[in-house]
Amino acid sequence: xxxxxxxxxxxxxxxxxxxxxxxxxxxxxxxxxxxxxxxxxxxxxxxxxxxxxxxxxxxxxxxxxxxxxxxxxxxxxxxxxxxxxxxxxxxxxxxxxxxxxxxxxxxxxxxxxxxxxxxxxxxxxxxxxxxxxxxxxxxxxxxxxxxxxxxxxxxxxxxxxxxxxxxxxxxxxxxxxxxxxxxxxxxxxxxxxxxxxxxxxxxxxxxxxxxxxxxxxxxxxxxxxxxxxxxxxxxxxxxxxxxxxxxxxxxxx
Amino acid sequence: xxxxxxxxxxxxxxxxxxxxxxxxxxxxxxxxxxxxxxxxxxxxxxxxxxxxxxxxxxxxxxxxxxxxxxxxxxxxxxxxxxxxxxxxxxxxxxxxxxxxxxxxxxxxxxxxxxxxxxxxxxxxxxxxxxxxxxxxxxxxxxxxxxxxxxxxxxxxxxxxxxxxxxxxxxxxxxxxxxxxxxxxxxxxxxxxxxxxxxxxxxxxxxxxxxxxxxxxxxxxxxxxxxxxxxxxxxxxxxxxxxxxxxxxxxxxxxxxxxxxxxxxxxxxxxxxxxxxxxxxxxxxxxxxxxxxxxxxxxxxxxxxxxxxxxxxxxxxxxxxxxxxxxxxxxxxxxxxxxxxxxxxxxxxxxxxxxxxxxxxxxxxxxxxxxxxxxxxxxxxxxxxxxxxxxxxxxxxxxxxxxxxxxxxxxxxxxxxxxxxxxxxxxxxxxxxxxxxxxxxxxxxxxxxxxxxxxxxxxxxxxxxxxxxxxxxxxxxxxxxxxxx
Numbered sequence: 001x002x003x004x005x006x007x008x009x010x011x012x013x014x015x016x017x018x019x020x021x022x023x024x025x026x027x028x029x030x031x032x033x034x035x036x037x038x039x040x041x042x043x044x045x046x047x048x049x050x051x052x053x054x055x056x057x058x059x060x061x062x063x064x065x066x067x068x069x070x071x072x073x074x075x076x077x078x079x080x081x082x083x084x085x086x087x088x089x090x091x092x093x094x095x096x097x098x099x100x101x102x103x104x105x106x107x108x109x110x111x112x113x114x115x116x117x118x119x120x121x122x123x124x125x126x127x128x129x130x131x132x133x134x135x136x137x138x139x140x141x142x143x144x145x146x147x148x149x150x151x152x153x154x155x156x157x158x159x160x161x162x163x164x165x166x167x168x169x170x171x172x173x174x175x176x177x178x179x180x181x182x183x184x185x186x187x188x189x190x191x192x193x194x195x196x197x198x199x200x201x202x203x204x205x206x207x208x209x210x211x212x213x214x215x216x217x218x219x220x221x222x223x224x225x226x227x228x229x230x231x232x233x234x235x236x237x238x239x240x241x242x243x244x245x246x247x248x249x250x251x252x253x
Numbered sequence: 254x255x256x257x258x259x260x261x262x263x264x265x266x267x268x269x270x271x272x273x274x275x276x277x278x279x280x281x282x283x284x285x286x287x288x289x290x291x292x293x294x295x296x297x298x299x300x301x302x303x304x305x306x307x308x309x310x311x312x313x314x315x316x317x318x319x320x321x322x323x324x325x326x327x328x329x330x331x332x333x334x335x336x337x338x339x340x341x342x343x344x345x346x347x348x349x350x351x352x353x354x355x356x357x358x359x360x361x362x363x364x365x366x367x368x369x370x371x372x373x374x375x376x377x378x379x380x381x382x383x384x385x386x387x388x389x390x391x392x393x394x395x396x397x398x399x400x401x402x403x404x405x406x407x408x409x410x411x412x413x414x415x416x417x418x419x420x421x422x423x424x425x426x427x428x429x430x431x432x433x434x435x436x437x438x439x440x441x442x443x444x445x446x447x448x449x450x451x452x453x454x455x456x457x458x459x460x461x462x463x464x465x466x467x468x469x470x471x472x473x474x475x476x477x478x479x480x481x482x483x484x485x486x487x488x489x490x491x492x493x494x495x496x497x498x499x500x501x502x503x504x505x506x507x508x509x510x511x512x513x514x515x516x517x518x519x520x521x522x523x524x525x526x527x528x529x530x531x532x533x534x535x536x537x538x539x540x541x542x543x544x545x546x547x548x549x550x551x552x553x554x555x556x557x558x559x560x561x562x563x564x565x566x567x568x569x570x571x572x573x574x575x576x577x578x579x580x581x582x583x584x585x586x587x588x589x590x591x592x593x594x595x596x597x598x599x600x601x602x603x604x605x606x607x608x609x610x611x612x613x614x615x616x617x618x619x620x621x622x623x624x625x626x627x628x629x630x631x632x633x634x635x636x637x638x639x640x641x642x643x644x645x646x647x648x649x650x651x652x653x654x655x656x657x658x659x660x661x662x663x664x665x666x667x668x669x670x671x672x673x674x675x676x677x678x679x680x681x682x683x684x685x686x687x688x689x690x691x692x693x694x695x696x697x698x699x700x701x702x703x704x705x706x707x708x709x710x711x712x713x714x715x716x717x718x719x720x721x722x723x724x725x726x727x728x729x730x731x732x733x734x735x736x737x
Contacts, residue, residue, distance in 0.1 A: 102425050123430055
């Protein structure tokens with residue numbers, strides 16, 4: 001009897017410290033804060049524009065944000081380096097355990113954290129429990145664009161309606177395209193063959209995407225760099241995004 | 254040296270005094286002021302059926318508020334989206350959750366007060382247990398409305414029910430929301446049964462004293478209760494089981510409500526003391542609400558001035574004072590432990606509570622939950638003053654609302670990513686929906702008061718039979734017989 005296909009578990013099954021499959025390394029010394037990744041991500045993933053009023057009230061829906069903080073009192077102000085933050089695709093994701101309807105689950109194949117829009121009922125508990133505040137919610141039907149604008153949507157990605165949660169997927173549609181291509185040609189995915197929109201758009205190549213389980217890949221090497229840190233690593237979430245620490249930019253850098 | 258010029262007390266005056274004392278006891282305590290059973294039954298029946306036009310005016314206004322502010326606004330929000338409410342990032346949860354916890358808190362104390370007083374055989378409980386139990390059921394209905402309004406896609410709410418289905422989906426029992434859902438449903442079922450059990454003899458009484466549609470409905474609801482010895486025995490056993498069982502259920506259910514917050518990875522929420530802190534908070538708001546309900550029915554319904562007396566205000570006032578002290582203790586514990594933990598995000602949050610834009614709410618919470626009850630409820634005369642007791646009850650509920658407000662939207666503004674700390678919080682359509690649930694609660698209560706005997710008259714009769722005043726020499730002494 002053929003063994004039954006394994007049903008994906010709600011959370012990570014691997015041990016702490018294991019690398020995971022796909023990962024990102026971001027060099028904060030290279031990032032110029034140009035926001036090209038934000039724009040590219042929004043276009044690739046059909047992230048809607050919420051308008052000036054709602055954006056001002058904290059309802060922006062961009063899946064990636066470029067963080068920058070200022071330290072100290074004027075005029076002695078130091079700017080922290082630019083830090084693009086997206087879903088960290090945690091190995092032990094706090095968002096997954098709290099969803100009452102399994103709308104956010106861990107995928108066996110890609111080992112990333114999936115958001116199943118069709119299953120989401122909008123309790124927003126996952127967003128509260130995300131230490132990186134990486135999730136955004138469709139407060140309204142923001143994607144109801146007037147007719148010529150609706151043609152800009154990417155046909156590979158769902159358009160979400162009101163009342164569901166969403167977040168960065170590491171451009172899973174691109175991962176699938178590349179793995180399908182590689183499978184058809186009977187080989188493994190080559191390093192650099194698949195890039196999420198943010199990495200593709202980055203003019204400084206500050207964002208590097210690749211396989212963490214391949215020790216020869218660029219992202220694996222960068223993740224073991226001596227400058228490598230992970231966000232809120234002490235929480236034990238096992239994030240799959242590595243940051244390469246940058247220096248301060250001096251006065252108002 | 255001043256000279257006392259009062260007359261010497263003599264035997265006759267002392268006898269007169271003793272007689273006064275007995276009259277005072279009878280005036281003070283319902284249990285010592287018995288009336289014939291038929292008269293009591295007639296009073297309760299009359300309190301249900303004598304409805305003035307003012308009742309229907311108030312009920313009509315409330316019904317309009319419910320239709321417009323609750324169902325109108327909610328329906329509009331369902332069709333438009335949650336952007337009508339005041340939520341944003343990082344304030345993913347806000348007033349709907351505040352009001353859910355608010356109503357769940359109020360509901361918990363109704364059954365709890367009734368069961369606790371019944372378990373300890375506290376005699377003054379007899380006339381108002383049902384008023385408290387009804388509060389539980391109706392407040393839980395409001396909590397349900399609030400939690401459904403909170404959902405992004407409420408039309409899929411049945412996906413949270415663990416029922417076998419062709420969607421091949423199951424619910425996640427790891428989620429605290431799932432525990433919450435099951436716990437509140439358990440409590441709703443248990444408290445409704447606990448409400449119904451002592452209602453059966455009263456429904457049978459009403460069935461035997463009514464005509465028309467009332468009689469036919471009471472006949473079904475009374476389950477053919479005739480008052481035989483076997484029926485009373487079964488009722489007593491069942492009531493005893495429920496009264497004891499519902500106390501731990503109440504504690505566990507509100508602890509589970511607190512776990513929605515306490516098990517989350519958030520500064521200010523992941524506090525191990527949240528369980529008992531929420532339980533005492535529920536009692537704090539709920540006992541205050543019982544006091545308010547008892548005062549309102551005392552002054553609006555016919556014959557209630559006989560059943561509900563100053564002694565009941567006094568007793569509820571004492572309970573409010575004790576629970577306010579308990580709340581202060583747990584609040585201090587929660588604050589102390591979070592502060593002592595020294596986590597920098599928690600420190601920032603505690604600072605934000607007191608000194609942020611909502612700081613005045615934090616101080617208002619302490620004033621209305623602690624300072625005012627402690628100052629007012631010490632005084633016996635003030636406890637027995639209905640206006641004052643009602644005001645304190647209202648203020649305690651405002652304070653408990655503020656406590657939940659601090660825990661949900663204010664605490665959500667501070668997270669572990671300072672880039673996304675919030676300052677701005679605007680209440681939106683939650684406000685009319687909350688006003689609508691308040692109106693709905695009062696409306697349900699008013700309609701129920703026309704149909705269900707708000708006083709458990711058989712319990713009052715039982716208590717009056719058990720109590721008597723004996724004389725030892727000239728001194729009247731209250732004696733209570735153990736009936737069960």
